[in-house]
């Protein structure tokens with residue numbers, strides 16, 4: 678069912694540079710959460726802190742009730758087994774074929790027989806649509822296939838939590854759409870807790886249960902997808918609408934007077950989707966594809982989505 682991650686009062690600095698401070702949020706067990714934020718706001722640092730690769734100055738990260746910021750290396754090693762991580766480039770070994778890359782964690786961390794390893798590797802390759810590519814080297818395949826291979830490798834130890842660091846970077850929009858569907862299908866199938874760092878607003882609007890936004894060294898907001906998509910908070914609105922007008926500048930934050938002027942001149946942004954009371958748009962949620970068994974949580978989401986978007990049709 679995945680495990681809950683409870684972050685409280687987390688602060689991380691490098692020397693005098695504070696990356697973010699006093700971050701508190703709960704990633705609910707089995708749900709998909711997305712972390713957004715302008716470049717350099719410390720999203721990757723946040724992922725690394727959750728796995729215990731970086732130590733925060735203050736605060737706690739409780740995973741299955743244990744504060745990993747206080748664990749010794751040996752215990753941390755045990756907790757890390759709960760995680761699967763998909764790194765930006767898939768982080769595959771260039772000299773190993775896909776089969777051996779995906780089998781690697783099983784050979785390193787378990788005593789399973791080669792026939793058992795074969796069963797697991799082929800099962801995970803099937804889940805990500807890579808059957809038939811076992812013998813390929815990472816250098817011989819596309820970026821999208823490398824991401825899927827990295828994902829298969831992240832799945833082999835049956836993780837309770839999967840962290841995705843910009844899974845969509847460098848992919849064309851069609852590949853991103855396929856990858857998003859794969860992420861939603863996987864979440865329905867394995868029910869682990871997912872945290873995705875992305876810059877892709879379309880993905881952030883459609884895929885998660887929860888969205889968080891880092892800006893100005895703080896977590897501006899973290900909550901259910903609908904809450905952020907309909908939020909009137911200027912930073913959240915600017916980021917989710919991908920526009921220049923607002924508090925987020927090219928390299929740094931803008932001054933308050935300029936922001937006010939820009940927002941006044943802007944009026945309200947439109948777009949496809951359901952109109953919410955705050956006049957923001959609510960993009961339909963991506964649901965598991967046909968043939969994917971939907972656990973009860975997904976049935977509930979599907980019913981809510983149907984009701985929500987039915988209302989729009991009736992209103993129109």
Ligand SMILES: Nc1ncnc2c1ncn2[C@@H]1O[C@H](COP(=O)(O)OP(=O)(O)OP(=O)(O)O)[C@@H](O)[C@H]1O
Nearest residue numbers: 691696714715716717718719720721722723874876
């Ligand atoms: N090991 C480190 N030592 C010192 N500074 C670091 C270290 N790792 C990251 N930083 C700094 O932390 C800041 C945040 O980096 P991070 O990569 O987490 O940002 P990000 O939000 O993921 O950016 P992007 O969206 O561009 O990938 C940057 O200023 C970076 O230089």
